[in-house]
Amino acid sequence: MEISGAFKNAGKNLKRTGKQIRKNYAAYLFLLPKLILFTLFIAIPVVWAFVLSFQEYRITESNIFAGLDNYKQVLESEAFREALLNTTIYTVVTVPFNVITALIAASLIHSLGRFAQNFFRAAFYLPTVTSMVIIAMVWRWMYNYEFGLFNYVIGWFGMEPINWLGQTNSALMAIIIMQMLIPFGVGIILYLASMSSISESLYEAATIDGANAFQKWVRITIPMLTPSTVYLTLLSTIGSFQVFTQIILMTGGGPGYATETLVHLIYKTGFRDFEFGLAAAQSVVLFLIILVISVFQYRVLNRRN
Amino acid sequence: MRGKLKLVFMLLFASTFVFILSACGKDSAGETDEDGNWKGKITIWDGPRWAQEGDTSGEEGKGNQYFWLEGKIEAFEKSHPGVEIELIKVPWAELPDKLGVNIAGQSWPDIAPVDISGSAVSIDHIDQGVIEPLDDFFTEDELKDFYENALDAYTYDGKLYGIPNSLTVHSMLLNLDLFKEAGVEPPANGEWTWDEFLDTAKKLTFDRDGDGKIDVYGFSTYILPGYYEAWPFFYMNGGQPLSDDLTEFTFDSPEAIESIQALADLKLVEEAAPVSMGGADVGGTFQAWANEEQRTVAMEPWATWAITSTQSSYPTNFMVANYPTGSTGEPVTIGGVGGWTMFHQESDAKKEVVAEFMKFISSTDEQYLMSKEYGIFPARISAAEKEPFADNPEMARAQEMSSQVVMLPRHPEWKKIDEIIQRELQLVFNGEKTAEEAMATAKPEVEALLQK
Numbered sequence: 001m002e003i004s005g006a007f008k009n010a011g012k013n014l015k016r017t018g019k020q021i022r023k024n025y026a027a028y029l030f031l032l033p034k035l036i037l038f039t040l041f042i043a044i045p046v047v048w049a050f051v052l053s054f055q056e057y058r059i060t061e062s063n064i065f066a067g068l069d070n071y072k073q074v075l076e077s078e079a080f081r082e083a084l085l086n087t088t089i090y091t092v093v094t095v096p097f098n099v100i101t102a103l104i105a106a107s108l109i110h111s112l113g114r115f116a117q118n119f120f121r122a123a124f125y126l127p128t129v130t131s132m133v134i135i136a137m138v139w140r141w142m143y144n145y146e147f148g149l150f151n152y153v154i155g156w157f158g159m160e161p162i163n164w165l166g167q168t169n170s171a172l173m174a175i176i177i178m179q180m181l182i183p184f185g186v187g188i189i190l191y192l193a194s195m196s197s198i199s200e201s202l203y204e205a206a207t208i209d210g211a212n213a214f215q216k217w218v219r220i221t222i223p224m225l226t227p228s229t230v231y232l233t234l235l236s237t238i239g240s241f242q243v244f245t246q247i248i249l250m251t252g253g254g255p256g257y258a259t260e261t262l263v264h265l266i267y268k269t270g271f272r273d274f275e276f277g278l279a280a281a282q283s284v285v286l287f288l289i290i291l292v293i294s295v296f297q298y299r300v301l302n303r304r305n
Numbered sequence: 306m307r308g309k310l311k312l313v314f315m316l317l318f319a320s321t322f323v324f325i326l327s328a329c330g331k332d333s334a335g336e337t338d339e340d341g342n343w344k345g346k347i348t349i350w351d352g353p354r355w356a357q358e359g360d361t362s363g364e365e366g367k368g369n370q371y372f373w374l375e376g377k378i379e380a381f382e383k384s385h386p387g388v389e390i391e392l393i394k395v396p397w398a399e400l401p402d403k404l405g406v407n408i409a410g411q412s413w414p415d416i417a418p419v420d421i422s423g424s425a426v427s428i429d430h431i432d433q434g435v436i437e438p439l440d441d442f443f444t445e446d447e448l449k450d451f452y453e454n455a456l457d458a459y460t461y462d463g464k465l466y467g468i469p470n471s472l473t474v475h476s477m478l479l480n481l482d483l484f485k486e487a488g489v490e491p492p493a494n495g496e497w498t499w500d501e502f503l504d505t506a507k508k509l510t511f512d513r514d515g516d517g518k519i520d521v522y523g524f525s526t527y528i529l530p531g532y533y534e535a536w537p538f539f540y541m542n543g544g545q546p547l548s549d550d551l552t553e554f555t556f557d558s559p560e561a562i563e564s565i566q567a568l569a570d571l572k573l574v575e576e577a578a579p580v581s582m583g584g585a586d587v588g589g590t591f592q593a594w595a596n597e598e599q600r601t602v603a604m605e606p607w608a609t610w611a612i613t614s615t616q617s618s619y620p621t622n623f624m625v626a627n628y629p630t631g632s633t634g635e636p637v638t639i640g641g642v643g644g645w646t647m648f649h650q651e652s653d654a655k656k657e658v659v660a661e662f663m664k665f666i667s668s669t670d671e672q673y674l675m676s677k678e679y680g681i682f683p684a685r686i687s688a689a690e691k692e693p694f695a696d697n698p699e700m701a702r703a704q705e706m707s708s709q710v711v712m713l714p715r716h717p718e719w720k721k722i723d724e725i726i727q728r729e730l731q732l733v734f735n736g737e738k739t740a741e742e743a744m745a746t747a748k749p750e751v752e753a754l755l756q757k
Binding site: 140 | 530
């Protein structure tokens with residue numbers, strides 16, 4: 001009885017959806033090109049990667065079904081564990097730092113005049129539109145042991161130069177510092193836009209109640225920006241788990257495996273070793289990790305809201 | 306009206322689909338005419354080689370570095386009506402990755418300038434039928450014109466999987482101005498022992514302006530998976546990474562350990578190399594030796610390309626020397642062989658034309674020209690006998706080193722084995738592990754791959 005009811009409901013829903021599509025067919029037709037491209041270049045590759053993760057990839061023959069072998073290899077792999085640890089450390093340090101500094105920078109910029117706001121908006125957004133390849137090359141020069149900027153500066157304080165990218169205890173830290181010092185342009189722009197939509201009456205009421213500027217920031221601005229904070233945290237976490245360009249250009253994952261990250265490992269497994277089945281399994285595991293963390297972050301941050 | 310609008314949209318999207326699908330399709334088989342001549346399109350990939358003298362066109366003013374192959378394509382098309390050859394220009398640095406992606410997508414070119422050592426194409430690809438054997442297109446006499454080690458590099462399981470067109474070696478490049486400044490004599494005939502090399506490196510490490518900081522170091526190199534500039538040092542006492550039958554890891558032998566540690570100690574103990582030695586910065590290492598504004602290192606080992614690059618772009622007073630000899634007394638270097646490979650073909654008629662074109666661009670005259678203009682050693686004996694380096698003593702000296710070449714192990718898992726070893730070597734050169742500890746760590750991982 002219950003099942004037939006469910007079928008009836010599903011039938012009704014389908015009918016309703018069909019009716020809606022017929023009614024708005026012009027809008028759906030306009031959406032169709034995007035949908036086709038999305039299907040061809042996103043949906044099909046994602047599904048194919050999932051299927052591939054259960055296969056041994058062969059180039060000129062049919063792939064061989066491998067069951068859970070690829071996943072077993074991923075979980076037993078020391079390199080994957082190291083890459084996961086490095087990527088997690090990178091994410092745990094850079095994401096909170098970037099989101100908090102973006103919030104502080106946006107709050108400071110928001111209180112400025114229009115011209116100054118525009119100037120800082122552009123200045124902080126500039127690194128976002130600059131190629132990471134260029135940024136990584138400049139930073140590699142800044143970390144150079146013999147003539148790099150960082151060793152030059154610490155030399156003023158009588159400190160010994162550091163082999164930033166050449167030692168296992170400093171290489172990952174150097175990559176993290178680089179990411180921390182690149183302004184989180186998207187975050188600043190989004191926070192500024194959200195701040196503009198906070199009602200002035202809230203601040204006026206707080207002023208009447210005797211709140212100072214810091215109290216207003218903590219009690220009104222930050223809570224009102226929670227949706228933006230959730231979005232930026234998720235965005236930044238997903239981006240951090242996919243860190244790649246700076247790794248391949250600055251350290252190649254070394255010294256040893258000190259800066260090996262998940263996407264760099266997936267890239268090597270796929271395009272160096274041509275083990276696409278294993279690389280697909282690594283990608284699916286990465287997808288699941290990001291999914292779990294994102295859902296957790298969303299729930300925790302939204303609960304506070 | 307509504308019906309017409311619907312029809313317009315339907316046509317629009319149908320044509321979009323047809324366009325996308327036709328773009329994904331591949332017209333590669335061609336057709337054979339009544340006379341049995343194949344007609345169709347051949348795709349060849351190549352990287353930039355050399356430009357005609359005086360040509361400064363292009364964004365970087367380097368001229369058209371594909372003009373040689375474009376000329377050969379034009380000549381071949383003229384003599385083979387109906388055959389169209391498309392040249393895809395790919396920067397050398399991007400070629401292995403791009404080819405890897407294309408192989409994965411089964412959209413490979415017909416011809417590409419790659420070897421089968423594993424950088425872009427590996428033994429695994431041969432096993433899977435991605436590369437075509439070429440034995441049927443060569444007579445025994447034709448093959449006799451190639452150096453044996455050149456043919457060996459393209460031979461797997463008794464079959465030839467490419468036409469070799471160049472040999473390269475790694476050699477030591479010595480900045481003679483810095484030798485003169487330090488009052489050090491370069492090795493006679495470019496030959497030396499490890500002790501002589503070590504002594505020279507120490508003397509070439511000096512503080513130029515008396516500020517207490519070293520301005521010039523004797524030696525430097527880098528350690529990175531896929532690169533082997535430092536490796537001839539590790540062979541100098543008779544060590545080698547794998548046993549001859551490829552069943553055992555042998556870089557943990559006393560001969561190998563001793564030589565790896567000796568080179569690391571050149572930096573860690575003798576301080577005759579910069580701290581950056583053994584890092585992963587390829588460009589930075591070369592600039593430190595070649596760039597006029599730096600020249601902070603007197604000696605570095607490089608592959609053949611660095612000789613021509615120095616001669617053309619970084620005018621330097623330099624000489625080419627052997628790697629130093631160790632307890633074996635024999636100089637050793639690592640070599641490479643370049644050439645053309647043919648990718649999987651569906652049509653035998655097309656295969657013949659593709660092979661004909663590959664032979665057309667690999668003749669004695671073409672290899673001689675390429676050696677002279679592009680700075681590689683010919684793989685054909687007849688091209689070498691024409692003495693392409695009669696007016697280039699540095700290249701001629703490096704060519705002499707071809708006889709010292711040892712090839713890297715030909716194992717299907719070599720890329721993974723190489724990474725394990727090189728990652729451990731990085732830790733030796735930054736002082737975090739001794740050579741013995743590092744190779745002991747590498748051993749079980751490598752042997753697990755060897756037993757696969």
